[in-house]
Amino acid sequence: MRAFQVTQLVHHSQIQLSNNVPEPIPKEGEILIDVHSGGLNFFDILQTQGKYQIKPPLPFVLGTEFAGKVAQNSPIPQGCPFKPGDRVFGAGQGAYADKMAAKYDSVLPLPDALTYEQGAGLYVTWPTSYEGLVGRAQMKPGEWVLVTAAAGGVGIAAVQLAKVLGGKVIAAAGSQEKLEIAKRYGGADYLIDYSKPDWQKDVLKITNGKGVDVVFDPVGLIQSSFKCMAWRGRAIVVGFAAGSIEKLPSNLILLKNISVVGLHWGAYRIHENERVGEVWKELLELFSSGKAKPVVYSEVYSLDTLSQGLTALEKRKTYGKVIVNIKKNNGAKL
Numbered sequence: 001m002r003a004f005q006v007t008q009l010v011h012h013s014q015i016q017l018s019n020n021v022p023e024p025i026p027k028e029g030e031i032l033i034d035v036h037s038g039g040l041n042f043f044d045i046l047q048t049q050g051k052y053q054i055k056p057p058l059p060f061v062l063g064t065e066f067a068g069k070v071a072q073n074s075p076i077p078q079g080c081p082f083k084p085g086d087r088v089f090g091a092g093q094g095a096y097a098d099k100m101a102a103k104y105d106s107v108l109p110l111p112d113a114l115t116y117e118q119g120a121g122l123y124v125t126w127p128t129s130y131e132g133l134v135g136r137a138q139m140k141p142g143e144w145v146l147v148t149a150a151a152g153g154v155g156i157a158a159v160q161l162a163k164v165l166g167g168k169v170i171a172a173a174g175s176q177e178k179l180e181i182a183k184r185y186g187g188a189d190y191l192i193d194y195s196k197p198d199w200q201k202d203v204l205k206i207t208n209g210k211g212v213d214v215v216f217d218p219v220g221l222i223q224s225s226f227k228c229m230a231w232r233g234r235a236i237v238v239g240f241a242a243g244s245i246e247k248l249p250s251n252l253i254l255l256k257n258i259s260v261v262g263l264h265w266g267a268y269r270i271h272e273n274e275r276v277g278e279v280w281k282e283l284l285e286l287f288s289s290g291k292a293k294p295v296v297y298s299e300v301y302s303l304d305t306l307s308q309g310l311t312a313l314e315k316r317k318t319y320g321k322v323i324v325n326i327k328k329n330n331g332a333k334l
Contacts, residue, residue, distance in 0.1 A: 039065030063095030067119030121321030141166025159186030295320030
């Protein structure tokens, strides 16, 4: 089968598509997936170089997020809710290939309303955004919500969800182009360019001096956001896309009664597994109803051009979720 296989730890640009990789053999508790589309993540770029915390033994097939069908020759473990031919999405090692094996408890049914392209980018970003706003920030209708990196995969999902949940959403990004993406696909109410000096003053002006109730931050702009947070505001630490880990002044946290809350969605299966099912139940209802819709980057890549897609992601030229199509016609709901 075809697969983007890592045989040595190098930059992804040095890896060629392999055409004769053996089909994976599912282990206990796993099912075999015919992969239709895969979702690109920044950690894929790190993993090919051995810089990510998950280090599969060489050789390994790159890729985590996927959408596809349960293969006709897949084993069906006891307790597995799926059957051959079911449309599914999820996560497991080896998504950038014609077939992959995945634990069935890391697989979910793909709603009829979504294409494989849309489904391939759900598993990591959307529960992160949802749990950040609902579980950690405990956001309420009518509150002001500031989302940084609002055109990225996690950010644009947070913009959409904050709107669905009744928030007044301020999208922040570093360019006018990305702000327009947040408006067009996320439905943001207001736009802020955080590359400009004193951008926090614009936030305060928008909120009539009150400041925002919730800051959802995948970038590393929590300290900067303190200047435009409301009394009892909640700042959600999602990540550090800017590259540096912040040291926060605790005096400002005290003076404004601010809560700074972390979110590590990947650890929920270890520490709070029951919450995972609750979040996905609520998200799948939103997707099925059409209230939330995944945003796919305009250029969809193939296995042959996968490295170009990873480079575009690495250089921050993309928005929404970057997708690689393994099979054709994945924009259709087949």
